[in-house]
Amino acid sequence: MDDTAGRGARAGHEVLAAVLQIRSGRLSVLLWRRARPPFEGAWVLPGGRLGGDEGLGESIRRQLAQKVDVRDLAHLEQLETRGAPDRCPGGRTLATAYLGLVPAHIEPVVPADTAWHPASDLPSMGYDHAAIVHSGRRRLRAKLSYTNIGFALAPPEFTMSELSGYYRAALGHDVAATNLRRVLLRRGQIEETGRSVPSGRSGGRPAALCRFRAPRLEVTDACAVLRPPGAARPDQRPPC
Amino acid sequence: MDDTAGRGARAGHEVLAAVLQIRSGRLSVLLWRRARPPFEGAWVLPGGRLGGDEGLGESIRRQLAQKVDVRDLAHLEQLETRGAPDRCPGGRTLATAYLGLVPAHIEPVVPADTAWHPASDLPSMGYDHAAIVHSGRRRLRAKLSYTNIGFALAPPEFTMSELSGYYRAALGHDVAATNLRRVLLRRGQIEETGRSVPSGRSGGRPAALCRFRAPRLEVTDACAVLRPPGAARPDQRPPC
DNA sequence: ACAAAAGTGTTAGCGGTACACCCATGT
DNA sequence: ACATGGGTGTACCGCTAACACTTTTGT
Numbered sequence: 001m002d003d004t005a006g007r008g009a010r011a012g013h014e015v016l017a018a019v020l021q022i023r024s025g026r027l028s029v030l031l032w033r034r035a036r037p038p039f040e041g042a043w044v045l046p047g048g049r050l051g052g053d054e055g056l057g058e059s060i061r062r063q064l065a066q067k068v069d070v071r072d073l074a075h076l077e078q079l080e081t082r083g084a085p086d087r088c089p090g091g092r093t094l095a096t097a098y099l100g101l102v103p104a105h106i107e108p109v110v111p112a113d114t115a116w117h118p119a120s121d122l123p124s125m126g127y128d129h130a131a132i133v134h135s136g137r138r139r140l141r142a143k144l145s146y147t148n149i150g151f152a153l154a155p156p157e158f159t160m161s162e163l164s165g166y167y168r169a170a171l172g173h174d175v176a177a178t179n180l181r182r183v184l185l186r187r188g189q190i191e192e193t194g195r196s197v198p199s200g201r202s203g204g205r206p207a208a209l210c211r212f213r214a215p216r217l218e219v220t221d222a223c224a225v226l227r228p229p230g231a232a233r234p235d236q237r238p239p240c
Numbered sequence: 241m242d243d244t245a246g247r248g249a250r251a252g253h254e255v256l257a258a259v260l261q262i263r264s265g266r267l268s269v270l271l272w273r274r275a276r277p278p279f280e281g282a283w284v285l286p287g288g289r290l291g292g293d294e295g296l297g298e299s300i301r302r303q304l305a306q307k308v309d310v311r312d313l314a315h316l317e318q319l320e321t322r323g324a325p326d327r328c329p330g331g332r333t334l335a336t337a338y339l340g341l342v343p344a345h346i347e348p349v350v351p352a353d354t355a356w357h358p359a360s361d362l363p364s365m366g367y368d369h370a371a372i373v374h375s376g377r378r379r380l381r382a383k384l385s386y387t388n389i390g391f392a393l394a395p396p397e398f399t400m401s402e403l404s405g406y407y408r409a410a411l412g413h414d415v416a417a418t419n420l421r422r423v424l425l426r427r428g429q430i431e432e433t434g435r436s437v438p439s440g441r442s443g444g445r446p447a448a449l450c451r452f453r454a455p456r457l458e459v460t461d462a463c464a465v466l467r468p469p470g471a472a473r474p475d476q477r478p479p480c
Numbered sequence: 481a482c483a484a485a486a487g488t489g490t491t492a493g494c495g496g497t498a499c500a501c502c503c504a505t506g507t
Numbered sequence: 508a509c510a511t512g513g514g515t516g517t518a519c520c521g522c523t524a525a526c527a528c529t530t531t532t533g534t
Contacts (some may be wrong), residue, residue: 013253013323013334050323050334052332053325053332054325055323055324055325056321056322056323056334078320078321080318081296081318081321081336082296083253083290083295083296083336084295084296085293085294085295092292092293094253094290094296094334096321096323142462144466145462145466159486160486160487161485161486167466171466175466176524176525177486177487178486178487178488178525178526179523179524179525181486181487182488182523183466183522183523186522196486198532199484199485199486199531199532199533200484200485200532200533201533201534202483202484202485202533202534203482203483203484203485203531203532203533203534204483204484204485204486204531204532204533205484205485205486205487205530205531205532206485206486206531206532207485207486207487208486208487221522222382226384226385226407226411226415226423226496227496227497229413229414229416229497229498399513400513400514401512401513416497416498417513417514418498418499418513418514418515419496419497419498421513421514422496422515423495423496426495436513438505439504439505439506439511439512439513440505440506440511440512441506441507442506442507442510442511442512443504443505443506443507443509443510443511443512444504444505444506444510444511444512444513445503445504445505445511445512445513445514446504446505446512446513447512447513447514448513448514461495466523467523467524
């Protein structure tokens with residue numbers, strides 16, 4: 001396309017994404033193996049040059065769809081922009097990083113030179129991309145606590161023990177399914193579908209199927225501290 | 241200064257800042273009045289072109305010091321990068337926005353074409369800069385609840401009623417000084433200096449002077465929800 | 481009958497707001 | 508003495524973790 005490479009100081013702007021998914025009970029990130037220097041053989045985040053007249057989010061969506069066949073992002077948000085003069089050998093490059101989330105039930109068809117890696121055990125990575133993955137993981141962990149972002153990790157319907165497994169993988173610690181259920185129900189994040197899953201060979205009560213109520217990010221529990229006066233009483237609290 | 245307007249498609253990267261300060265009990269933002277089209281006469285955020293080999297944060301620091309004589313930022317953090325193709329008439333421009341905070345006791349010497357405006361009552365602003373100011377205010381409000389970011393609003397020493405005034409201005413609602421004291425003390429954000437301020441003409445007990453303990457941003461109350469198991473007991477909780 | 485997994489009830493504790501009450505100073 | 512503003516003590520309440528207990532299934 002308009003790959004105006006080889007220019008001096010003003011190389012183009014890059015857009016990258018840390019695409020996360022819970023795979024086999026581990027929080028994993030989609031990486032791409034560089035075939036050429038710099039950082040030949042190292043793993044990097046998918047992405048590339050920003051096109052001439054596309055927005056930033058638009059661009060990373062396009063590139064993920066084209067290059068790694070990831071079309072089913074349940075959530076995408078901007079993380080940060082990095083532009084240290086020395087972050088790129090051979091001329092400074094600005095890069096805007098995004099966090100993308102793929103629900104656990106989807107299996108994107110990725111090219112041979114890309115692979116999923118556990119976010120807690122990253123391979124040797126090029127540029128400053130490992131730091132970006134950590135930013136994404138921190139962001140996800142934080143938002144699991146005060147937003148409904150779980151909708152972007154879970155399939156459309158799930159049992160509570162499955163969901164607690166996703167939370168455990170993302171947060172890095174155990175989450176009791178029994179309490180998670182109540183917390184998310186009271187916050188209005190999830191609801192029961194009415195259906196249930198037959199119990200396995202070893203018996204046990206069949207699990208109820210739940211779903212998230214909203215398909216977009218919502219803040220359900222804006223931090224518990226420094227509330228406006230009167231917020232305790234349920235009667236008519238100010239909207240914001 | 242180096243306002244290279246009227247260039248074609250590939251303009252350079254811009255760095256902007258929403259510089260906030262509590263002034264006369266109101267959260268205010270430093271704006272700059274454009275003298276030339278586009279957006280002639282409208283107010284915009286200070287900032288400008290990113291220099292050839294400077295980092296993003298470095299660049300906004302330099303430009304704030306050079307152009308508006310703001311050298312005493314107690315805190316600076318990246319907000320977001322905007323790059324919608326139509327955000328700039330006459331060619332797309334990417335802009336990375338920062339949030340800067342100036343403590344209340346400082347009076348920067350700003351040029352004639354810049355002025356402080358209440359963040360809750362913005363004038364007519366150019367580009368998408370009003371949205372950036374709102375992002376900055378949202379970020380500040382959120383971080384007041386779970387970090388020690390108050391250190392960047394308050395002077396080195398302050399009474400609790402002064403501090404509650406800063407919190408009220410930034411949060412937009414009353415904050416009881418008596419409870420704020422306990423909350424921030426328990427979190428270890430502030431401490432007493434031992435000194436106190438003589439009471440005014442109308443009498444009253446002299447107020448104790450406090451200070452923030454750390455001069456840098458720290459998360460003191462990572463959201464109260466979804467704690468790891470065992471976090472309640474004070475004995476040896478995991479570091480992160 | 482028994483084991484296993486899901487879901488409910490209940491308790492305890494933390495953290496925050498609200499408010500009455502005490503403290504120190506000026507007039 | 509009294510007014511004024513700062514600081515402490517305390518009650519209350521929401522929220523969550525922990526855990527015992529009940530429910531529903533398979534063997």
